[in-house]
Amino acid sequence: MTETSVAPQNNADLAKGDQVQYVNELTTLNLGPTHPATHGIFQNILTMDGEKIVAGEQTVGYIHRAFEKIAERRPFYQITTLTDRMNYCSSPINNFGWHMTVEKLLSIEVPKRAQYIRVILMELARIADHIICNGILGVDTGAFTGFLYVYEKREEIYEIYEEICGARLTTNMGRVGGMERDLNSTAINKINEFLKSFPPVLKEFERLFNRNRIFMDRTIGVGGISAERAMSYGFTGPNLRAAGVDYDVRVMSPYSSYEDFEFDIPVGQHGDTYDRFMVRNEEMWQSLRIIEQAMKNLPEGPYYADAPEFYLPPKQEVYRNMEALIYHFKIVMGEIDAPIGEVYHAVEGGNGELGFYLISDGGRTPYRLHFRRPCFIYYQAYPEMCVGSTISDAIVTMSSLNVIAGELDA
Amino acid sequence: MTTDVKIVEAPDGYQGSGFFATSFDKVVGLARSHSLWPLPFATSCCGIEFMSTMAARYDLARFGSERPSFSPRQADMLLVAGTIAKKMAPVLKQVYLQMAEPRWVIAIGACASSGGIFDTYSVLQGIDRVIPVDVYVPGCPPRPEQILEGILQVRELTHNESLRRRNSSEYQALLASYNIQ
C-alpha cells in the first residue's frame, strides 16, 4: 500500500499546479495518550490508509512511577503498598504474590487457613479484574448496560475487601507470614452471599453478549494472534489461553495450596477478541468454583505463621507483652535483616504471569526488585494484532487485551 | 400526580405578578452548578474509583454530570484522577488549555495533589505545578463519596462565582504564573 501512495512533496509542488495524483494517501492518526477509548494512558501512532491501519507504533511510560527504584529504599512490608498500585484492578493478587515471594526467601511455611483465605481473596480479585475488562469491552462495542450491571457486583467484592482490610481498591491486604486478621463472620456471610448472587448476574451478562449478533460481528476474527506468535511475544494469562495454549501458573507451579482445588483452564482457539472475552468469562465461573471449594473446606487453625521476626504481633500483645513490643518495634523500624538470597516467584495475576524477582543482600530492603509485568510484555504485540483492521477494531482489540497502565509502566 | 422531582430554589430577587428579577450572576451560577460536565482525565488507580463514582451505585449523574465529556472543548471541569508523570505533564497542560473558560479543576487523590507516595524522579509532584487547581480531594485513592464531595465543592464554587472573576486581574495573574495566556 505504501508504494502506491503519491503525495505532494512540498508546497512548491502544489504551487506549480501539476496534476498530483492522490492514490491511497496515508494519514497518521494519533490515538492517545488521553483518548477515552485507550483506558489508560498510552499513545498509539497509527498510520492509516483510509480506515485501514497500515502500521502502528506505541509510546508508553506516561505513568512511569519508578516502583523498582522505590522498592530499593523500602523495608519488605512497605513494598506491599507499591504492589497495590501496579494492577489496581486486582490488588490482592499482587499483595499476596509479593508476600509469597518474601516468604519463599525467608522460608516461612504459611498455615493452611491463611493459604485458603488467600486463595479466596485472589479469586475474588480475579473476578473483579475480569469484570472490568469484559464490562469495558461491552462499552467499547456499544453496550453500556452490561458494564453498569456487573459493576454493581464489583462493588460487592469491594465490600468484602473492606470487611477484611478496610480499603476498597488499594487493599494492602495480608502480611508477610499470613493474613493480618482472620475472616470475620460478616466477611464470610458476604462471600457466601456473593457466591449466591453473582452467578445469575454473570449468566445474564453472558446472555447479553455471547450470542449477540452485533457483539459477535464486532469481535470474532478481530485482533487475532496465533499461539506461536503469542508465545513469542511473551503472552501469558487469559490472552495466551485464548490463543490456545493451556498455560496457567496456578496449575504449572501451584502456590498457596492451589493444588487442593479442582478447576478447569478454559482455552480458546483463534486468539481473537471474542475468544479472550469468552476465556475471561469462563475463568470467572472457575474462580467461583474455587471460592466455593475453599469456603467449604476452609481449615481451622491459625491465620498467620509463627515468624515473630517478620509478622507484626497482634496489637493486644504489643501492649501487654514485652517480647511482642520489641518485635513490633524492630519490624516497624526495619531493623530486622533478611537473609541473603535470590528468588523468583510467579503468581497468576489478572493478566498473566506476575513475577517478582527479588535479590536480597541481607539488608533491611531488597537490593533489587524486578516485577515481571504481564501487560508490559504483551502490549508490544498490539501493532501486529491491529495492522490490517479498522480503527474501531483496534479499539476493541486493545480493550480485550486488558492493558493496565499502572502495571504497564511500573 | 406527585413526583419526587426536586426543583431548585430560586435565588433572591424581586417578584411580582408575572415577573421575577434577580442578578444575572446568580442565574448563571445556578445554571452552571447544576450542569457540570466532567472531563475524566483518569490515569491510574483513582481512575478506577472514578469509574465506581460514575457507575450505578454512586451515580455521579445525580449531580448534573450525566455526560462525561471526553472532549475538552465541551467540558466544564477537569477531573485529574491518578498519578501524572513528568512525561504526561505537557499533555495535561495541553488538555487544560483546550478547555474553554470557565473551567474548574479537581485533583483527585494524593498523587494528583502532591505526588503522593511517589516522590520519585519520574512523577510530577502535584498537578498544581502545571495548572491551577480549584479543589483537592485527598485519599489514596479517595472513596467515591469523597470524589462526590469534591464535585459538590466545585458546585459551590460555580454557584457563587462572579461572572467577572475570569476577567479580573488576579485571575489573569494566576494564569500568567502558569505561563498561560
Added chain:
Amino acid sequence: MFVNDLLGLPTEFITTTPLIHMLTNQSVAEEIVKKFGDDVFDFEEPFGMLTFTTTREQIIPLLEYLKSHPQFNINFLTDITAIHYPDALGQEFCVVYHTHSFINNFRIRIKVYLPDADVHIPTAVGLWASANWMERETFDLFGIIFDGHPNLKRILNMEEMDYHPMRKEYPLEDPTRQDKIDALFGR
C-alpha cells in the same frame, strides 16, 4: 490445542497436563556443560531454579541451543532485566534472563556480567519478539546497550533524560521538592 501439539511433538505425547519435573537441574546442567564447556560457570540453584553464568559471546548461542534442544524445549522468555553492582570491579552490571519451558515446566536463569566500561550485549529479539521491550526497558533504566536491537531507545522515561535512573548512584527522589528539606523531618 495443547502445548505439545503446538510445538510439534509426536502425538503420543499429547496430554492435557504438562509433564511436570521431567528434567532435573543436575541433568540439564550436565548437558549444558557438555556443550558449552568453560563458557558456562557458577552453577547454583537458589530456591530450586537452575542458575548459571555465561559470557556475552555465548549468550545468544546458548539461548538458541536451549530453545531448539529437542528435550529441553525452553520455548518461553519470561523476563530480561539487569542488576547494578557498583562495587564489583569489572562486573558492575549483570543482565539476567529468565527462561521457561512450558512443556517440561522447567525454568532456567542465566546471568551475564558486564563491565561498566563496556555495557554491550547482543540482542535476543531474533529469538523472541518479547525481548524487544524488555531490552528497551533495561536500556532505559540501566543503560545496557543491546547490539543489533531494531529500535533501542528509551521506553518508560522521557527521551530527554540524560541518565539511567536505576543505577545505584542516582537518587530516587524528585529534586524539585522544596517542602522536604527540613533537617529533622525531611527525607
